[in-house]
Amino acid sequence: MSTPATWFSSTESWLDERGKGAWLAAMILGFIFFWPVGLAILFYMIWSNRMSGSFFCSRSSKSAARRVSNTQSSGNAAFDAYRDDTLKRLEDEQTAFQSFLQRLRDAKDKTEFDQFMNERARDVAAPSSPEPKTV
Incomplete structure (x- = not known):
């Protein structure tokens, strides 16, 4: 039960x-x-x-590492070395890709902030003139 x-x-x-x-x-x-x-x-x-996105990324890499450590030797040393190298390479690629995504997000944030500051500076530099009064 x-x-x-x-x-x-x-x-x-x-x-x-x-x-x-x-x-x-x-x-x-x-x-x-x-x-x-x-x-x-x-x-x-x-x-x-x-x-957060980091939970799923970190969770999947931890589970992959757990699977590797839980797997027994296949009996073929060449295959085991190839498997370990491939998994290491995939982990490195995942880390590099996550780093790339972070840099991409940072660049987008900077672009949006710069655009905001430029618009703000333009608005401050050109104050709106009061409308002419009609009598």
Whole structure:
């Protein structure tokens, strides 16, 4: 017989494997069928940091590392070395890609900020003249 803690843990793992979309779908369905359930899922997602993108990226790389450490040797040293090298290369590519995305976000933020400052400077430099009074 499964306990509620076991059921909750297995449900959490199942949703984690399917990603952010599954968590969002569960939350929306919770709101549709019984709003306190949706609210509880939302609070849990915020509390456990599941709303941020970094949770899913870090979780997947941790699970990949766990799978590698849990795998036994295939008996073929060349294959094991190839597998380890490939997984290392994929982790490096993931890190490089996440770094690229962060630089892209930073550049976009800077562009938007510069545009805001230019518009503000233009508005300050050219004050609106009062409309002529008609008598």
